[in-house]
Amino acid sequence: MDRCGSAIPSRAVVHDRAVDPFDPADRLSAFSMSRTCCPYRLSMTRSCSTVVSSFLLALGLSVLPPFVLPGAAQTLTERLKQETPAELAEAARREGDAIRGAVIFARSDQGCAGCHSSGGVDQVGPDLSRLPSDRTDEGLIESILEPSRILREGFATTIVTTIDGNSIAIRTVAKDDARLVGREIAPPYRRREFLAAEIEAIETSSVSSMPDSLPNALKNRGEFLDLVRYLIELRDRSAANDVAERSEPLRREIDRTTLGLNLIDRLGCRSCHTIEAWERYAVGAITADRAPRLEQVAHRVDRSWLESFLLAPESTQPGTAMPDLLKGLADDERESAVDDLVSFLIAQGDRPFRRDPVDAEAAHRGEEIFALVGCVACHAPRDAMGRELPTPDSVPLGSIAPKYSIESLTEFLEHPHEVRPAGRMPDLQLDHFEASAIANYLLQEQQPADLAGAEIDRAAVARGEARFRSLGCSRCHDLIPAEPAPPIPIERIDRGCLGGEGGPWPHYTLSDDERVLIAEVLTSEADEPSKSRRIEFAMATLGCLACHERDGLGGVTSARDHFFQTSDINLGPQGRLPPSLTNVGDKLRPEWLRQVLVGGRSIRPYMATRMPRFGAENVEGLLTLFAEVDDRPARERSTPQDESETRRVGHELAGNTGLNCIACHTFRLEPSETMSAVDLTEMAERLQRDWFEEFLKAPQRFHPNTVMPSFWPGGRAIRTEILDGDTDRQIEALWVYLDEGRQANPPRGQKREPLRLTAGDVAVMLRRSYPDVGKRGIGVGLPSGINYVWDAEGMRLALLWHGDFADPAGVWLGQGHGNVRPLGTEVVKLPAGPELQYARRPWQPEQGRPSEPRFDGYTLDAERRPTFRCAVGELEVTDSIRESMRPDGRVGLTRTLTFSGTLPDEPLTFRLAVGTKIEPVDGEGFAIDDRWRVSVVEGPEVERTTDGDAISLRLTVDRAALERPWIIDYDW
Numbered sequence: 016m017d018r019c020g021s022a023i024p025s026r027a028v029v030h031d032r033a034v035d036p037f038d039p040a041d042r043l044s045a046f047s048m049s050r051t052c053c054p055y056r057l058s059m060t061r062s063c064s065t066v067v068s069s070f071l072l073a074l075g076l077s078v079l080p081p082f083v084l085p086g087a088a089q090t091l092t093e094r095l096k097q098e099t100p101a102e103l104a105e106a107a108r109r110e111g112d113a114i115r116g117a118v119i120f121a122r123s124d125q126g127c128a129g130c131h132s133s134g135g136v137d138q139v140g141p142d143l144s145r146l147p148s149d150r151t152d153e154g155l156i157e158s159i160l161e162p163s164r165i166l167r168e169g170f171a172t173t174i175v176t177t178i179d180g181n182s183i184a185i186r187t188v189a190k191d192d193a194r195l196v197g198r199e200i201a202p203p204y205r206r207r208e209f210l211a212a213e214i215e216a217i218e219t220s221s222v223s224s225m226p227d228s229l230p231n232a233l234k235n236r237g238e239f240l241d242l243v244r245y246l247i248e249l250r251d252r253s254a255a256n257d258v259a260e261r262s263e264p265l266r267r268e269i270d271r272t273t274l275g276l277n278l279i280d281r282l283g284c285r286s287c288h289t290i291e292a293w294e295r296y297a298v299g300a301i302t303a304d305r306a307p308r309l310e311q312v313a314h315r316v317d318r319s320w321l322e323s324f325l326l327a328p329e330s331t332q333p334g335t336a337m338p339d340l341l342k343g344l345a346d347d348e349r350e351s352a353v354d355d356l357v358s359f360l361i362a363q364g365d366r367p368f369r370r371d372p373v374d375a376e377a378a379h380r381g382e383e384i385f386a387l388v389g390c391v392a393c394h395a396p397r398d399a400m401g402r403e404l405p406t407p408d409s410v411p412l413g414s415i416a417p418k419y420s421i422e423s424l425t426e427f428l429e430h431p432h433e434v435r436p437a438g439r440m441p442d443l444q445l446d447h448f449e450a451s452a453i454a455n456y457l458l459q460e461q462q463p464a465d466l467a468g469a470e471i472d473r474a475a476v477a478r479g480e481a482r483f484r485s486l487g488c489s490r491c492h493d494l495i496p497a498e499p500a501p502p503i504p505i506e507r508i509d510r511g512c513l514g515g516e517g518g519p520w521p522h523y524t525l526s527d528d529e530r531v532l533i534a535e536v537l538t539s540e541a542d543e544p545s546k547s548r549r550i551e552f553a554m555a556t557l558g559c560l561a562c563h564e565r566d567g568l569g570g571v572t573s574a575r576d577h578f579f580q581t582s583d584i585n586l587g588p589q590g591r592l593p594p595s596l597t598n599v600g601d602k603l604r605p606e607w608l609r610q611v612l613v614g615g616r617s618i619r620p621y622m623a624t625r626m627p628r629f630g631a632e633n634v635e636g637l638l639t640l641f642a643e644v645d646d647r648p649a650r651e652r653s654t655p656q657d658e659s660e661t662r663r664v665g666h667e668l669a670g671n672t673g674l675n676c677i678a679c680h681t682f683r684l685e686p687s688e689t690m691s692a693v694d695l696t697e698m699a700e701r702l703q704r705d706w707f708e709e710f711l712k713a714p715q716r717f718h719p720n721t722v723m724p725s726f727w728p729g730g731r732a733i734r735t736e737i738l739d740g741d742t743d744r745q746i747e748a749l750w751v752y753l754d755e756g757r758q759a760n761p762p763r764g765q766k767r768e769p770l771r772l773t774a775g776d777v778a779v780m781l782r783r784s785y786p787d788v789g790k791r792g793i794g795v796g797l798p799s800g801i802n803y804v805w806d807a808e809g810m811r812l813a814l815l816w817h818g819d820f821a822d823p824a825g826v827w828l829g830q831g832h833g834n835v836r837p838l839g840t841e842v843v844k845l846p847a848g849p850e851l852q853y854a855r856r857p858w859q860p861e862q863g864r865p866s867e868p869r870f871d872g873y874t875l876d877a878e879r880r881p882t883f884r885c886a887v888g889e890l891e892v893t894d895s896i897r898e899s900m901r902p903d904g905r906v907g908l909t910r911t912l913t914f915s916g917t918l919p920d921e922p923l924t925f926r927l928a929v930g931t932k933i934e935p936v937d938g939e940g941f942a943i944d945d946r947w948r949v950s951v952v953e954g955p956e957v958e959r960t961t962d963g964d965a966i967s968l969r970l971t972v973d974r975a976a977l978e979r980p981w982i983i984d985y986d987w
Contacts (some may be wrong), residue, residue, distance in 0.1 A: 092160065
């Protein structure tokens, strides 16, 4: 599979020319008559593209060096090879900076951390924190510049060809007669397992998966020396100290007792029976599951579906925990019982059930949200039409289109605990529009239906209430008060609910293994479980193990791994996968852990999967157990003699003259230049101090795949000139500084001098992400000092300002994830959404990216000023924005809009302005919120409308617009 999830085909087109591996197009075009190819997409990162070249070499393909004209500039790798390894090693010792090297090591454009997470387990490349002491400085340099010269044993590339024709490049980590286990050599470096029966061929290459052109991603020789110096420090400090052998926790499966208890909890057996084993495991750990609340079931579900469900629960909703309570009745009595029960349930609500048509655009957004925010951690993924795809260990939903309306499902997704208070369906903190999008996605197959409500038969309601009591419904559902009933003793495990025969008891559709699981729990010895076992039971019951690992149990499975995504790829797997909960009670302060489990607090905004809320009552016991099992007595420590000086040193260490923490970490919600690692100002509030100190000394021992470099490898400080290189005092200084939280002074390096991009004799243009605009902003700076941003997604004029043009540092220095910053002091922000809209169905913010108008590009005049083109149907529009001198000597913008082609069938309007205060100015158009003015020099009459506090000015696009252009002036 490629990095985007596409299979590598077994046959490919053959090209008849040499391939330049440094040409982005040619990286995709290295083919062989007898071998496979790797069709990586053009959007690959630098680190990924170098892996492609290595993969092609591993396949034995002829990848030629680039053709260089005489006198042409050499690559950095070629220049470095002109020096001897000894010369480079001496320069690295003399000039290299290990701290800067650590930051380079973590950068995604270099790709080191992806393959060599120091302290990592079963990685693509060797563990660089455990280099042998006899690996010389020169040897380190040779391994970077000529990685295939001496290939370390166990790190050859293996090409696995499967019986379905796919080829996958891996590093083999385990192999026996039954299976082959390896790590993909391309991002995201997934662990792969192949059964022997799936493999057609295996080939081992003598070419390293590490490309020999990797230094070309560095800026200069100085960065290369910094990186080498960091690797030297890693080797020296690890070799000088005993470093404990690292290994991934032994992967475990949930034991059968926990599985059985979980099943008993889900089926609600405790509503009728006393289950001693459940009580021993659950008391003080978790509350019992509770059946859905039925007060508003008439509004929540379709009456026809409810009738079918009561008549045949399992066939109507496969996998349901609801038993068949009517199986022991005669057929005619079953029908009448269902009518009575439904009448009773429908009569409880005061809101009718109604169906709304599916919104196709919302459904499309819902598909992405469903896949990313965490729904597929528990539920099976679905296709584009919302149909379930078979996936192991999924909580079944089945076809829910006949059950819900879009309105009722949206309400449930927004507030699941109002219907299911036990927290088994957690609250993913969806806003209304996200919940509505998911509801539209899941209900795409919904068919129109006549929902004319029937008259309520009061006699049937009374009979239904009596049946609700007599059938035992009130034991699980607390719809009506029920007299306490004594537990029903379990006399035989092969009769009643667990038997297959009919009778006056609930009938469950259970597999043979499920019956055995329950029987094993009921007949097991009454041993007292440890607190650790009770934690595992609570986590399994709440579904925590679908995302989180603890002591080798649970975690994201390979089948679902690709659904866990991040907005910051620089952070590696830690940026997209939920953290381990091993020793979480030792790591997090109790008050912070409570905020996480109860309130869903998160410090990882870059992670697409959300931490849900479970409800305070449902996790109270788990919070206590985490603290009791994991937490250790705090280490005794003295207060620094001079706390102010200690804090000053911590401030220095966090900055770019110290350990440069600010190069990777967020500070007061402001992301760093390199990546958006967790906020420094929340460290002390969140973490236990003892854990913090141990983590800094050996981050890979806690998180084997972290991109966090080690600044104290082997316990020895890299910055030996600060506090005499005393590791404990340096870490203490950092803590004292971070303990100030958001009151801490920003570290040096957080505020950088702005880059200034300005217009000269001609206009300057920058197409990147802008605040309040997004990634399709087109900024234009004009020589007169007038600047604007045109939004190529919203098809609108978005920002206006005077003065210098822009600071592009956020996108040029921040790995492309930041924003361009307008340098004007007063930036006018114009309304979001397309200016051209259909009058009868205007665009709404929740609709996301508009489908019309469509962007058709732009042309440049001799002064490099753009004229933008867009279209609505067959109506073509050009938008020319130029500076112009006003009679009073001021400079403003004049906008010329031309229309050609065919008008759409629906009335079309142009949004001129929106504000809360719009006043006409004599002869000068309109003043908007006392900040800017707009005037129509040539064009139709301005129409003024009001919607609440918002006032809009609009122009109608009619046939006259096809005959003459509109001219509009903007001043501010």
